[in-house]
Amino acid sequence: xxxxxxxxxxxxxxCALALAAYARQHxxxxxxxxxxxxxVFGLGAGLNDDLLCYAMLxxxxxxxxxxxxxxxxxxxxxxxxFPAAYGVLAAVFKYFNAGLPxxxxxxxxxxxxxxxxxxxxxxxxxxxxxxxxxxxxGLPNECEQVLSQADPGQFAVERAELAAYRARLNEAxxxxxxxxxxxxxxxxxxxxxxLHALREALAETDVELVVxxxxxWPETREVLRQEGVNRVLINTANTGIEFYKQLFxxxxxxxxxxxxxxxxxxxxxxxxxxxxxxxxxxxxxxVGHWPVGFVDVQSGAAIPPAPALHAMDSVIxxxxxxxxxxxxxAGLRRRDFLSINGxxxxxxxxxxxxxxxxxxxxxxxxKLSGVIFDQGLQVYQNG
Numbered sequence: 001x002x003x004x005x006x007x008x009x010x011x012x013x014x015c016a017l018a019l020a021a022y023a024r025q026h027x028x029x030x031x032x033x034x035x036x037x038x039x040v041f042g043l044g045a046g047l048n049d050d051l052l053c054y055a056m057l058x059x060x061x062x063x064x065x066x067x068x069x070x071x072x073x074x075x076x077x078x079x080x081x082f083p084a085a086y087g088v089l090a091a092v093f094k095y096f097n098a099g100l101p102x103x104x105x106x107x108x109x110x111x112x113x114x115x116x117x118x119x120x121x122x123x124x125x126x127x128x129x130x131x132x133x134x135x136x137x138g139l140p141n142e143c144e145q146v147l148s149q150a151d152p153g154q155f156a157v158e159r160a161e162l163a164a165y166r167a168r169l170n171e172a173x174x175x176x177x178x179x180x181x182x183x184x185x186x187x188x189x190x191x192x193x194x195l196h197a198l199r200e201a202l203a204e205t206d207v208e209l210v211v212x213x214x215x216x217w218p219e220t221r222e223v224l225r226q227e228g229v230n231r232v233l234i235n236t237a238n239t240g241i242e243f244y245k246q247l248f249x250x251x252x253x254x255x256x257x258x259x260x261x262x263x264x265x266x267x268x269x270x271x272x273x274x275x276x277x278x279x280x281x282x283x284x285x286x287v288g289h290w291p292v293g294f295v296d297v298q299s300g301a302a303i304p305p306a307p308a309l310h311a312m313d314s315v316i317x318x319x320x321x322x323x324x325x326x327x328x329x330a331g332l333r334r335r336d337f338l339s340i341n342g343x344x345x346x347x348x349x350x351x352x353x354x355x356x357x358x359x360x361x362x363x364x365x366x367k368l369s370g371v372i373f374d375q376g377l378q379v380y381q382n383g
Contacts, residue, residue: 005151006349007242009315011136013347014040016091022053041084048078051079055088064092064108069289072112079120086129089113094136094346097356102363109133121149131158136345137364140165155188165341176204178271179253179334183209183301184261188219190297194263195227201266204275214238239254242348248337257353260379264295266329267375274331275371277315285367286358288330290321292374294381303381310370327355328379330371332362340365 006013018040025033034053041149043049046131058067067088075085093109113133118182127150134143135158143162147155180198184191198209224232233250235243243351250254255275259266267273269290277287282291290310294303310321340361348354359369 003237005238005240005242006351007239007347009242009347009349011345012087012090012094013349013352015087018353019056019059019088022056026057026060041087043084048074048081049084052081052084052088055085059088059092059096064104068108068112072115075112075116076119079123079126082120082123082129083114083125084124086113090129090132090136093133094360102360105360106137106364110137112159116294117146124150124154128155128158130343131155135161135341136166136361138339138341138344138361140169161344163377165344168342170336171336174254174334175252176208176209178204178210178255178257178275179251180207180271181244181245181247181251181256181258182209182261183214183241184209184220185214185238186217186220187261188217188223190262192223192227194259194261195223195229197263197266198259199333201268201270203269203272207271208253209252210247210251212243214240214243227332240349241354244348244354245343248342251334254334255331256337258327258331260328262297262380263328264378264380265376267377270329270375270377271331272374273316273318273372274329277318278331278333279319281368283366283368284315284370285336285362286325286330286332286355286369288325288327288355289373289375289377290326290371290373291328291377291379294379297340297380297382308371308373313370315370315372318375319373320370321373322368325355325359325369325371327353329377330355332358334363336365336367360379371375 018037022033022037036096037053043052051070055067055070058070071085071088075082088113089109093105096105113130117126117130127146130146131143140162147159189261208231209229210231211224212235214235215238234248254374257271267289274287278284290308291305293305308321310323313320314324343357346357362369
């Protein structure tokens with residue numbers, strides 16, 4: 001995908017971006033850095049605001065425990081500062097990576113929020129933040145508990161979202177064996193090649209193809225028409241990979257496999273390999289294929305694969321690495337996707353990809369992620 005737009009509903013992504021910018025700029029231009037972070041978090045010049053900025057610097061230094069203690073202190077001591085403190089907490093558990101364990105990132109917010117909520121259980125802003133965190137984590141029963149203590153006339157959006165979440169969980173059984181989800185943007189030639197390669201490689205027969213189009217090019221529509229793709233969602237506004245939310249919601253397979261629109265070659269039976277890995281290991285969440293290399297779009301020259309920093313193992317006799325998953329070709333169980341409440345309460349963009357969000361949310365439900373190596377996946381690349 002060659003797109004850069006940020007989603008209109010940021011879900012604390014603006015907080016994460018502001019924190020990252022503050023950490024970069026503080027040493028060289030502290031006044032400008034402070035002004036920018038003040039704007040995003042609504043800070044002024046009070047002591048608690050200084051403490052909040054101090055907590056941000058602690059985060060940049062990887063001192064999560066100390067940062068959490070400061071944020072909790074600020075929120076408990078001055079509850080009017082709670083929204084700013086929660087913005088920092090949410091940015092961490094939704095978007096921060098930095099090589100830290102997922103459980104540690106979640107615990108960073110959960111422990112603080114439980115303490116704050118127990119102190120101020122009737123404050124609407126605290127209740128709202130708890131619901132945001134619980135809906136993101138995929139904890140419907142805990143959401144019900146918070147809503148039961150809230151004013152019945154409040155949180156109509158959260159109540160509706162929770163009802164829809166539970167309804168999806170009750171319809172978790174797939175209507176077909178496999179849904180292949182693909183998002184494309186202004187690359188009709190590569191899209192045509194990818195669709196051809198996909199059909200040649202698929203082993204499953206009970207398959208639906210769900211294609212999202214992020215452009216208004218007639219050439220793209222013509223490729224889809226000629227290739228007989230009948231499940232097409234159009235988004236001429238191009239909201240970027242945020243559109244994946246609608247595509248995954250539309251998919252009805254027992255298993256969901258996401259592919260990119262620039263795949264040069266799929267391994268034969270790649271879909272069956274992913275499904276068999278997931279079927280063999282209940283603790284696996286997201287399983288992908290790691291590219292053996294890339295192909296230059298212009299010259300056709302081979303480009304070496306990206307370095308793999310995985311914990312190597314074997315699953316169903318295939319070389320397997322636990323760790324990062326490339327979204328060019330990766331799949332999961334639909335029931336797992338529904339259990340984690342999908343992409344709810346997170347933003348998808350070029351700085352917050354769909355694979356890291358899936359890995360993060362699945363990990364919070366005890367699921368591991370990883371990739372199959374050396375099967376022949378190749379992806380086109382510019383230069």
